[in-house]
Amino acid sequence: MGHGKMFLFLICLLAGTMSTVMGEDPYVFYTWNVTYGTLSPLGVPQQVILINGQFPGPQINCSSNNNIVVNVFNKLDEPLLFTWSGVQHRKNSWMDGTLGSQCPIPPGTNFTYRFQIKDQIGTFFYYPTTSMHRAVGGYGIIRVFSRLLIPVPYPDPEDEFNVLIGDWYTKKHATLLKLLDSGRSIGRPAGVIINGKTAKGDGSDEPLFTMKPGKTYKYRICNAGSKNSLNFRIQGHGMKLVETEGSHVVQNIYNSLDVHVGQCFTVLVTADQAPKDYYLVASTRFTKTILTGKGIVRYENGKGSASPEIPEAPVGIAWSINQFRSFRWNLTASAARPNPQGSYKYGQIEITRTIILVGSSSKVQGKNRYALNGVSHIDGDTPFKLAEYFGVANKVFKYNIISDEPPANLDSLTIQPNVINITYRTFVEIIIENHGKSMQSYNLDGYSFFAVATEPGRWAPEKRKNYNLLDAVSRHTIQVFPNCWAAIMLTFDNCGMWNLRSELAENHYLGQQLYVSVLSPERSLRDEYNLQNATMLCGIVKDMPMPPPYNS
Incomplete structure (x- = not known):
């Protein structure tokens, strides 16, 4: 090869390499x-x-x-x-x-x-x-x-604040675990915290956040607790809801928000009140004893302590259901991609499968267990995803031990791994019923789903006429109120082994969860990544030879 051709070859090779490097996110x-x-x-x-x-x-x-x-x-x-x-x-x-x-x-x-x-x-x-x-x-x-080229449907805020609320126990986690393993409950939390603490209210509290008068701030709020739904409000201030778990929403203003376990909201708050201190408040919902956590937000150069008279939380389930119905997807906003969110017409897709899940609890050999459709899940020494990849799933678990409808008798529970198959790229409706007296909250890993309805009573096919099939919010966590049901819809287009679980720590640990296996029909890299070399191996696959990788 001549020097000129070699030079051109090197330039092309370098350009290709730079393109690859620069093209990666x-x-x-x-x-x-x-x-x-x-x-x-x-x-x-x-x-x-x-x-x-x-x-x-x-x-x-x-x-x-x-x-x-x-x-x-x-x-x-x-x-x-x-x-x-x-x-x-x-x-x-x-x-x-x-x-x-x-x-x-x-x-x-x-x-x-x-x-x-x-x-x-x-x-x-x-x-x-x-x-x-x-x-x-x-x-x-x-x-x-959002990426810079994708517009956000509100002006840039002056600043952003993280607000992690949650119920809190004063016992060690090992003590809580012993209670559950012995068949008992972890009981009622000791209190509620905001960003790891709660205000004393004696004048010694340092502010969690400081706002400039007249400026607007973004508050990112998540309930990271273990058991209780919480109502969040900011003394004297309205909150404009702009995003929920990854979706821009219609921008309504709320005086308070019910934030269920595992859920997140993003709101805009304008410092338009008298310059002094105000309380952020988070209190338990749907509990006999109300536990409350507080934090201080301070106006810059403000004078005056926060009023001890904090706003009260709403009462009852009906209020919270109505608030859920008020959440709407913003169909005019761009998503993370440069195409309108509303271009996805989920209400016009044919449902290929309906799965009805009922949460229940019972005593098994004198110990508390929680279940979905009569099966209380347990994990083994070998992760189910690894067992599938190495071709030994039949030695670790059985697929589809529950049916798509709950058994007539939910008092008798079976303790074993609970793994269901769902066909790749099918559009599925999942109904979750709560027959109990306590609040529930469920999360599905690897996906967002359309939260189309929640209502009192039991679900029936005619209830579909009450679904929001136009602008239900796409999110990953759904609350299920006592003696109510909730419906979600989604396309299972993300291959893998994904956990659908109760977000309540006690229920989750004691079996109220399952795994959804979505397999690549062609074992293709287009559908799923290969097992990485650095991945930890354990259980029966620990010393097994690596299986052939997925095809390109």
């Missing part, structure tokens, strides 16, 4: 050291799970399509996993952080999570899924910003 890197520490969220010193010495943990900041790399060093004395609630890591349930999808990180070791925030914006949070870790910390906010 940006990376965001984090290193986390997870430890125990002693804090006093409710004024009582106790053991808390810290990340880099912080509780709540460090925020993850990223933009749509960023690649996230989180190197987690587990310095606890027991295995650990993190999940990224609501973040739809496409084709990559290997990084989902649940015991059905990956092996836990052993004590004294580290594991690096790698996933992409594909075509998403919004407010989410991460938390540990192992044991009862979430009840004592280890959680933090995830903020996903």
Whole structure:
């Protein structure tokens, strides 16, 4: 090859390499050291799970399509996993952080999570899924910003504030776990915290946030608690709702918001009141005893303490159902992609399968268990996703031990792995019924779904006439009120092993969950990523030879 041709060849090769590098989406890197520490969220010193010495943990900041790399060093004395609630890591349930999808990180070791925030914006949070870790910390906010070329349907705020609310126990997580393993309940929380603490109200409280008079601020609010729905409000201020779990919504103004366990909202708040202190308030809903947590928001150069007369929360289920119905998808806003959200006409897609799930609880050998359709789920030593990939699923679990309708008798529970198959790219309707007297909240990993309805009573096919088939919000968590049902609809187009679970920590740990297996029909990289070389192996696959990779 002549010098001229060699030069041209090198230029083309370099251009191709640069195109590949420049064409890849940006990376965001984090290193986390997870430890125990002693804090006093409710004024009582106790053991808390810290990340880099912080509780709540460090925020993850990223933009749509960023690649996230989180190197987690587990310095606890027991295995650990993190999940990224609501973040739809496409084709990559290997990084989902649940015991059905990956092996836990052993004590004294580290594991690096790698996933992409594909075509998403919004407010989410991460938390540990192992044991009862979430009840004592280890959680933090995830903020996903829109790409610069995609307009946001509101002006840029002066600043952004994270608000992680949740009920809180003063017992160690090991104590809570022993209670559950012995057949008892973890009982009522000790209180409610906001960003890891609650205001004393004696004039000594430092503000959580400071606002400039006349400016508008974005508040990202998530209920990261373990058990209770919470009502959130800001003393004397309205909240303009702009986003819910990754979807821009119609911008109504609310005096308070019911935030159920696992849910997130983004609101705009304008500092348009007298310049002084005001309380942020979060209080339990649907409980006999109302627990309340408070925090201070201060006006810059303001004078005067917050009024002790805090606004009361609404009462009853009907109010909350009506608020749910008021949430609407903003069909005129762009999404994380440069196409209108409303171009997806989900109400015109034919339903290929209807699954009715009923949550229940019962005693098994004198111990509390929770179930879906009569099966109380347990995890094994081998994650189900690994068992599938290595071709030994039949040695670890059985598919579809529940039917698409609940059994007539829900008093008798079976304890075993609960894994169902759903065909790739089918459009499915899922009904969740709550026959009990307590509030429920359910999350589906790897997906957003259209929350089309929730109503009192039992579901029947004629109830479909009450569905919102035009602009229901696309989200990942749905509340189910006592003696009510909720309906969601979605296309199962994300291959992997995905967890559908009760967001209530006690119910989740004691079996009220299942896994959805969505398999690539062609074992193709177009549908799902291969197992990464650094992936932890455990159980019966630990020493097995690596199977052939997916085809390109």
